[in-house]
Amino acid sequence: MELRHLRYFVAVAEERHFGRAAERLHMAQPPLSQQIQQLEAELGVTLLRRTTRKVELTRAGAVYLDRARAVLAAVDDAGAEARRVAAGLEGRLVVGCVGSATYSLLPALARTLREELPDVDFAFRGEMLAPDQVAALLARTIDLALLRPPVDHPSVRLSTVRRDRLIVALPEGHRLARRRRLGIADLETEDLVVHASGGRSVMHGIVARLCRAAGFEPRVRHEVSETSTLVTFVASGLGVAVVPEPVAELGVTGTVYRPLTGEHRIDLAAAVRVDDDSPVLARALAVLGELTRQT
Amino acid sequence: MELRHLRYFVAVAEERHFGRAAERLHMAQPPLSQQIQQLEAELGVTLLRRTTRKVELTRAGAVYLDRARAVLAAVDDAGAEARRVAAGLEGRLVVGCVGSATYSLLPALARTLREELPDVDFAFRGEMLAPDQVAALLARTIDLALLRPPVDHPSVRLSTVRRDRLIVALPEGHRLARRRRLGIADLETEDLVVHASGGRSVMHGIVARLCRAAGFEPRVRHEVSETSTLVTFVASGLGVAVVPEPVAELGVTGTVYRPLTGEHRIDLAAAVRVDDDSPVLARALAVLGELTRQT
C-alpha cells in the first residue's frame, strides 16, 4: 500500500463520484477505479458501495476515511517539523554559564532566545565553573557553555563573546572607596573574597597571578562558590574582591565598585562541542553574537 | 512522496547502513540510496549524515524517524480498524425497546451484547412506544427497535423475536386472584390500567379489541406511560391489567399474575431500517436470535 491509495480514496470519498475525483486528481477515471479496488483488496474490506447512480461510504469506509485523512496530515506535519528542526526553529538546548555572567548576560540571552526562537526548549544553568562546564559539555548535559578561558580540550571549540574589564568590589565606606581608581598594589593589605578553590575557578587563578606579578601573596580570607555570595560577603565588610565588570550590575546594596588600573581584562567565551551540528545551536550562537554586538 | 519512502528511511535509520537496510528490504543498495535522496530532496531536509564509514541521523532525521514510524503504524492500524468495523466487531448501535420487554429481554440482551462484542459502543433506550421507535429508526436515532407489531412502513423490516402469552396482573388479595386462570369476560366489571393513549400503544389497542370481541367496552380507569408504573398502579389496587407474560418478571411486590385463557399472544419483533447494512447490526441480530433460541 502507498500514500497514493489513501489520497485517491480520500478524493473519491469526498467527491462521492469517481469521475469528479479523477478530475480533481488530474487523472483518468479507470486507473482511479483500479487503485481503489487495489486498496480494498489489500485491506480485505469494501470501503465504498457504488452503483452507477451514487457512491457511498460503508461504515468501515467512513472509519478508514478518518484515519486516512489523519495519516496524510501526519505525513505533511512530519515534513514540516523536520524542516523546522533543520532550520533550528525547534529543538532543545541547555546553556551553562559561569557565575560572573549569570546575572547579566544569561538573563538577557534567555530573554532574547525565547523571543527569537519560541519553539525551542531552552534550559539555563548558571553559576557553573569552567571545568564543570567542559565536563557537562562532553557529557552532553549542556550544549553551550559560557565560561572563562582557557579551555584546552580537542572536543571543545571556543569563541570569544566579549572581554570584561576587571574592577574591585568594596564595601560601602571602605577606605579605598574614596579613590577614583585602584591598582593591584592597593590590595596587598586587604582581605580578599574569592571564588571556589582547588584552582577550579579561573577568576581565582587570575587574581592570584595578578597579585604575585605585583610582588605579593594575596590574603585570601573567604572562598565562596557563587558570585552572588561573593558580592554579599563584600557588602558585609568581610573583604574586597576583584571581579569582572558585569558583576557590578548585580546591584547589591552596600557595595561600590572601582576600576582597576592597567587595563586588566578577562575573556568570556562560548564553548561548544566541535562535532555538534545542531541547527538550534547555530541559531543560538547567532543570537548570542547579535546580543553582544549590541552592547 | 509515498509510504515506500518512509519504509526505506526507517530501515536505513535503524540499520545505520544502506547495504544492510537494502538487504532487509529485499532490494539492491543503489535504488535505496536514490529513494532516500528523493525523500530528502522533497522534504528539503538532510535526514542522514553519511560517510563511507558510518551513517547517522541528523537531528531533523531523528525527529522524522519518530514521525515516520508513527505514520506507518497508523496506516496498519487504520486497516485493522476498518476490518474490525467491517466484521461488526467495532462500531456503535442504539437499541430501542418497548416497555413490556424493557425489564426482561433488554437487560439480558445488553449483557450478552456487551460480552460478545466488547468493542461495540451500545446504547439502550427502554419504554419506547412502537410508533416512536419507528420514527426513531427513520430518524437514525436508534438502529434496532424491539417493538410490538404491526408496523407497516416500506423502510422498516420486521422479524419476530418471540410470541408472548398474555396474562392478567392483579393486586394481591384481589377477588380474581383466587382463580387459577381468567377469561377476558372476567374483566368486564374490573377497572383497567392500560398503556398510553391516542392509540399509540399497541397493547392498549389489543386489550380494547379483546374486550370488544367479548362483547363489552373496557373500563379504562388509568393510563400510564411506563410498564413499571402500570404494575405499580396494579399493586396499589387501582385496577387490573392485561400484560405480556415477561412483565411478571419485574417482580413488583403486591402483584400477582394469572394466565388468560384462549391462547392470546402478542408478537415481539425486531425492527431495522431496510437499507441498514451495518455489520454491527447484523452481529447484534445474530446475538438476539441466539438469546431467544435459548429461552
Add this chain to the structure above:
DNA sequence: TAAAAATACTCCATAGGTATTTTAT
C-alpha cells in the same frame, strides 16, 4: 586500501491513459 555510498545505465513492472462494455436507474 578497503568498505560503503553514490553514479551511470538498463530494464521491466505497473501506474496511468484510451477505448469500450456493463450496469443500474
Add this chain to the structure above:
DNA sequence: ATAAAATACCTATGGAGTATTTTTA
C-alpha cells in the same frame, strides 16, 4: 436512455537491477 463505474488493452514513467566510480577513514 443515460450516466457512471468497470473492464480490456496499451503506453511510458520511474522504480529497481547491474556495473562502476567516488569517497573517506
